[in-house]
Amino acid sequence: MSQRMKVSSNPHIRSKATTNGIMLAVVVALMPATGFGIYNFGMRALAVILVTVASTVLTEFLFGLYKKKTTVSDLSAVVTGLLLALNLPVTIPLWMAALGGVFAILVVKMLFGGLGQNFMNPALAARCFLLISFPTAMTAFTCDAYTGATPLAALKAGEQVNVLNMITGHTGGTIGETSVIALVAGACFLLAMGVIDLRIPGSYIVTFLLFAGIFGGRGFDPAYLSAQLAGGGLMLGAFFMATDYVTRPITVRGQYVFGIFLGLMTGIFRIFGPGAEGVSYAIILGNLLVPLIERVTKPTAFGYERGGKRA
Amino acid sequence: MNKAGERLYNGLVKENPTFVLMLGMCPTLAVTTSAMNGLGMGLTTMVVLALSNLFISLLRRVIPDRVRIPAFIVVIASFVTVVQLLLEAYLPALNKSLGVYIPLIVVNCIILGRAESYAYSNPPIPSLFDGIGMGLGFSFALTCIGAFRELLGAGKLFGAALMPEGFEPIRIFGQAPGAFFVLAMLVAVQNAIKNRRKKAGKPYEKIGSGCSEDCMNCSDRGCTRRFYDAGAAEKKPVRQPGSTAQGKRPKPAQKQAEFEYIDLDKEEK
Numbered sequence: 001m002s003q004r005m006k007v008s009s010n011p012h013i014r015s016k017a018t019t020n021g022i023m024l025a026v027v028v029a030l031m032p033a034t035g036f037g038i039y040n041f042g043m044r045a046l047a048v049i050l051v052t053v054a055s056t057v058l059t060e061f062l063f064g065l066y067k068k069k070t071t072v073s074d075l076s077a078v079v080t081g082l083l084l085a086l087n088l089p090v091t092i093p094l095w096m097a098a099l100g101g102v103f104a105i106l107v108v109k110m111l112f113g114g115l116g117q118n119f120m121n122p123a124l125a126a127r128c129f130l131l132i133s134f135p136t137a138m139t140a141f142t143c144d145a146y147t148g149a150t151p152l153a154a155l156k157a158g159e160q161v162n163v164l165n166m167i168t169g170h171t172g173g174t175i176g177e178t179s180v181i182a183l184v185a186g187a188c189f190l191l192a193m194g195v196i197d198l199r200i201p202g203s204y205i206v207t208f209l210l211f212a213g214i215f216g217g218r219g220f221d222p223a224y225l226s227a228q229l230a231g232g233g234l235m236l237g238a239f240f241m242a243t244d245y246v247t248r249p250i251t252v253r254g255q256y257v258f259g260i261f262l263g264l265m266t267g268i269f270r271i272f273g274p275g276a277e278g279v280s281y282a283i284i285l286g287n288l289l290v291p292l293i294e295r296v297t298k299p300t301a302f303g304y305e306r307g308g309k310r311a
Numbered sequence: 312m313n314k315a316g317e318r319l320y321n322g323l324v325k326e327n328p329t330f331v332l333m334l335g336m337c338p339t340l341a342v343t344t345s346a347m348n349g350l351g352m353g354l355t356t357m358v359v360l361a362l363s364n365l366f367i368s369l370l371r372r373v374i375p376d377r378v379r380i381p382a383f384i385v386v387i388a389s390f391v392t393v394v395q396l397l398l399e400a401y402l403p404a405l406n407k408s409l410g411v412y413i414p415l416i417v418v419n420c421i422i423l424g425r426a427e428s429y430a431y432s433n434p435p436i437p438s439l440f441d442g443i444g445m446g447l448g449f450s451f452a453l454t455c456i457g458a459f460r461e462l463l464g465a466g467k468l469f470g471a472a473l474m475p476e477g478f479e480p481i482r483i484f485g486q487a488p489g490a491f492f493v494l495a496m497l498v499a500v501q502n503a504i505k506n507r508r509k510k511a512g513k514p515y516e517k518i519g520s521g522c523s524e525d526c527m528n529c530s531d532r533g534c535t536r537r538f539y540d541a542g543a544a545e546k547k548p549v550r551q552p553g554s555t556a557q558g559k560r561p562k563p564a565q566k567q568a569e570f571e572y573i574d575l576d577k578e579e580k
Contacts, residue, residue, distance in 0.1 A: 133483040
């Protein structure tokens with residue numbers, strides 16, 4: 001540890017932000033979406049959430065025992081579990097949810113070195129793992145005992161969708177993605193706390209809207225664009241997952257590049273891909289490119305010309 | 312001197328082509344969707360490997376150094392053709408499920424690697440057993456990977472349903488990413504066992520057999536150690552032209568102690 005610390009002379013900037021505090025803020029910010037999910041989908045949603053969070057926390061705890069270094073108290077496992085649960089349909093068998101939690105923590109996070117070392121967002125990686133493994137269970141969406149296509153799938157099929165229902169969240173989808181109002185409320189809390197900023201979500205959403213407007217086939221029709229915006233996991237992904245500290249670029253310019261890339265990929269997946277949704281694949285693909293983006297957008301140090309030569 | 316047994320052990324455990332040497336990854340990842348496929352691929356490769364090793368070893372004084380790779384390919388390709396025709400005739404189902412990966416055995420790194428690093432510089436009988444050992448190691452590894460993937464990805468083992476009723480197959484294990492997961496896990500488990508043995512001070516084998524440890528003057532083209540311990544070997548003190556012998560030389564004794572390496576032949580005497 002001590003070798004990794006860089007010792008330098010003062011003045012130092014002291015920040016009061018701790019991992020704990022940030023994670024707690026994210027959990028609080030996710031509460032409106034969680035609450036709405038439970039209200040919308042019933043007690044079974046609560047069961048899915050509890051099982052997923054329990055499995056992530058337990059996996060992290062057991063791995064900590066094995067490594068003789070416990071990291072459960074930094075709450076990151078809780079955030080991962082909660083995000084994963086919000087990305088699952090309410091009808092998913094509980095053992096699948098638990099398996100997803102184990103995969104997220106054990107394979108994606110701990111085996112690569114724990115928090116700060118994971119190369120992609122654990123919750124999203126687990127969602128994609130489950131999506132590939134159990135395609136039927138992961139896409140069975142119901143709402144009010146009515147099973148049917150998600151608004152996005154309906155939109156892709158050329159049907160009319162009720163945008164108002166999509167914004168309040170009274171529609172089919174995964175537990176946490178349906179209500180735009182609840183998600184934006186949580187995002188505003190994070191923005192106010194300074195935990196996230198608008199660089200990535202802003203560039204992501206703007207790029208996606210432009211892409212959907214140009215290539216979506218319906219021009220800049222406000223009803224179509226707002227349905228694309230409110231549908232699927234775009235809000236959840238843009239504000240809560242793309243902004244993950246570990247898997248986003250550090251550089252400011254890189255964050256814009258990252259957001260634009262995510263917008264483009266989501267647009268391509270949604271409009272030209274076989275499925276209706278593409279946020280999760282877009283974000284984990286973006287996560288993989290982060291080291292490259294950071295290398296290209298590395299700012300020039302003071303006293304150096306562009307390209308690293310001394311002035 | 313039990314060269315044949317040593318070669319078999321070497322191929323199965325010590326230098327297992329899949330888990331230790333990490334060779335032949337393409338068939339390893341592609342065809343192991345079931346235990347049967349893995350076993351079939353492994354045994355097919357073993358036949359080709361043993362025969363090509365034997366014949367390359369027999370021809371080693373005839374093949375000119377410069378054209379040895381094309382010569383190896385000719386030998387290997389002949390045997391692959393023979394094996395493919397035999398499979399088509401007697402095991403059409405297996406042939407169909409392995410598909411293009413049978414002709415691709417020609418360019419399998421394990422076969423070319425063993426020809427280059429062992430058969431070309433060793434007598435025929437040990438070469439034959441080297442091929443059989445490596446082939447068995449490959450078959451064992453592929454069957455293991457295939458068994459895990461079949462069990463998790465389809466709930467079966469060698470075609471027989473094993474998992475309880477409510478089990479839904481984890482489909483990702485039937486696809487390419489699942490192959491990577493299973494391979495990585497098996498390698499990790501195996502390395503963990505090795506590390507534990509090493510920590511406990513029990514004998515564990517470093518790769519490399521029958522080596523004089525003097526890589527500078529080594530004439531053994533087939534020396535595997537040259538590749539795997541290259542970093543350690545290069546650190547050996549090279550005598551500077553100006554310095555006069557003994558005085559300035561760092562202690563070679565200490566350096567050599569770093570190789571905890573056992574000559575299996577010697578132990579058995």
